[in-house]
Amino acid sequence: MAKRVARIVVVTRKTPLELVLERHGTHGQAKFYLSTRGQSIEPLERIHAGVTNGLSAVLRALPSDQKYARVDRDELDRFLFAPDDVIMMVGQDGLVPNVAKYLDGQLAIGINPDPATYDGVLCRFPPDATAALLDFAASGEGAFAIRPRTMAEALREDGQRLLALNEIFVGHQTHQSARYKITVDGKSERHSSSGLICATGTGATGWARSIAEQRGINIKEGLPDPTTPSLAWFVREPFPSVATGTALNFGVVAAGQALELLSEMGEGGTLFADGIESDRVEFASGQSLRIRVAARQLRLVVPEK
Numbered sequence: 001m002a003k004r005v006a007r008i009v010v011v012t013r014k015t016p017l018e019l020v021l022e023r024h025g026t027h028g029q030a031k032f033y034l035s036t037r038g039q040s041i042e043p044l045e046r047i048h049a050g051v052t053n054g055l056s057a058v059l060r061a062l063p064s065d066q067k068y069a070r071v072d073r074d075e076l077d078r079f080l081f082a083p084d085d086v087i088m089m090v091g092q093d094g095l096v097p098n099v100a101k102y103l104d105g106q107l108a109i110g111i112n113p114d115p116a117t118y119d120g121v122l123c124r125f126p127p128d129a130t131a132a133l134l135d136f137a138a139s140g141e142g143a144f145a146i147r148p149r150t151m152a153e154a155l156r157e158d159g160q161r162l163l164a165l166n167e168i169f170v171g172h173q174t175h176q177s178a179r180y181k182i183t184v185d186g187k188s189e190r191h192s193s194s195g196l197i198c199a200t201g202t203g204a205t206g207w208a209r210s211i212a213e214q215r216g217i218n219i220k221e222g223l224p225d226p227t228t229p230s231l232a233w234f235v236r237e238p239f240p241s242v243a244t245g246t247a248l249n250f251g252v253v254a255a256g257q258a259l260e261l262l263s264e265m266g267e268g269g270t271l272f273a274d275g276i277e278s279d280r281v282e283f284a285s286g287q288s289l290r291i292r293v294a295a296r297q298l299r300l301v302v303p304e305k
Helices: 016-024 027-035 042-061 073-078 095-100 127-139 207-215
Strands: 007-012 068-072 085-090 107-111 144-156 161-164 167-172 178-184 187-193 196-199 230-235 250-254 259-263 269-273 288-303
Touching: 007 042, 007 073, 007 095, 016 027, 016 042, 042 085, 042 127, 068 073, 073 095, 085 095, 085 127, 095 107, 095 288, 107 127, 127 144, 127 288, 144 167, 144 196, 144 230, 144 269, 161 167, 161 269, 167 178, 167 288, 178 196, 196 207, 207 230, 230 288, 250 288
Parallel strands: 007 068, 007 085, 085 107, 107 288
Antiparallel strands: 144 161, 144 288, 167 196, 167 269, 178 187, 178 259, 196 230, 230 250, 259 288
């Protein structure tokens, strides 16, 4: 009898079609709403079909005697992961960072249900690789490897904490300037900016890459490898004035170091991880923050070569 893992947790997120149906109630109402704005529901239907077919293929590949659970992204904050669970994230790449902060050492596998729609940077595997991936998860044998991915940690002075696989954003909830004091490598400066992000190597392909390219920063030199225990930080549009500076605008935080921030925003200061604003933490005047390499890592399964 083949080895089995204790439990498979299949994590998904709603497709664009499911989201628009939630908003408008019926297919007909959704179709009418989109048509009044010069849009068609057909692209959403194609994506939904591709994702649904891919997910069905993954579920069919699970052995009949395999214990498993299905979880939607919106239920993650209420789901209890067991230490020996194997997590299969079936969807677009953004699903991986959504799940990562809830894991603590569990094996994570990203499956791309529809390669025609999604890039598959983190969700690397097609649905037909499911059986082989399960064998690897149970036995450690197969043409796969486990690559720990560095995560970032933001720690408020009162103990509130955020973990991120891609990046942490610090700024203002609105378009007002974010005001804070930054301290790094023994140097301090007061800032007025569009906010600050601190990214991991995994996040170097997303938001951080856009900022680096706009600023003319060499990606390979300025951004860490996904497995390297370091973070890159960027100040967005720092504004020079008699009270604020722009000298401290980019750098790297190595393991054992921290980027320190002191809020000077009366209200509206915020920080959130991996683009999930609903999971934000307040960052108002007088509150302080330390951003550093997290002790926790994501154990992501990747192709062996």
